[in-house]
Amino acid sequence: MNQGRSPGPAHPAPVRxxxxxxxxxxxxxxxxxxxxxxxxxSEPLSAQACYPASRPLxxxxxxxxxxxxxxxxxxxxxxxxxxxxxxxxAWRGTRHEATSNWRNAVHRGxxxxxFLALLGVMSSAMFVAAILFSTLxxxxxxxxxxxx
Numbered sequence: 001m002n003q004g005r006s007p008g009p010a011h012p013a014p015v016r017x018x019x020x021x022x023x024x025x026x027x028x029x030x031x032x033x034x035x036x037x038x039x040x041x042s043e044p045l046s047a048q049a050c051y052p053a054s055r056p057l058x059x060x061x062x063x064x065x066x067x068x069x070x071x072x073x074x075x076x077x078x079x080x081x082x083x084x085x086x087x088x089x090a091w092r093g094t095r096h097e098a099t100s101n102w103r104n105a106v107h108r109g110x111x112x113x114x115f116l117a118l119l120g121v122m123s124s125a126m127f128v129a130a131i132l133f134s135t136l137x138x139x140x141x142x143x144x145x146x147x148x
Contacts, residue, residue: 019090019113027090027120030083031127038076038131042069042138066138073135080128087120 049065050056062068094114 019093023086023090024116026083027087031080031124034076034079035127035130038072038134041072069138077131080131084124084128087117087124091117091121
């Protein structure tokens, strides 16, 4: 039945099946979600520890607040780094995927898996840096506002 017919053009993303969509999703969203988790957990904890009522406290009401902030930062940093690793491995796994000009990328989807993996690498790097800067802020500022 297929005699005399060519099989057609190759798919623009031939290695799309080598990188599972869930890996791309983790690579894209893991580090941003880790940063959101760090902000969502750390900020209310430090605010409540130092300002539980109408007046600020000189020392935190929760004595283990600093240790909890360090633990939250460490877990979020590990999650962000794991997300970066997943994105990096996905990007390396698609290194043989066809790259072409932007018209082919827009109209045919060539290189889309590689693009998403690279976007995950870049966003993971930015959000890991954001987690590190937030951790640095917690390290340099004593509980309830005095600087070290």
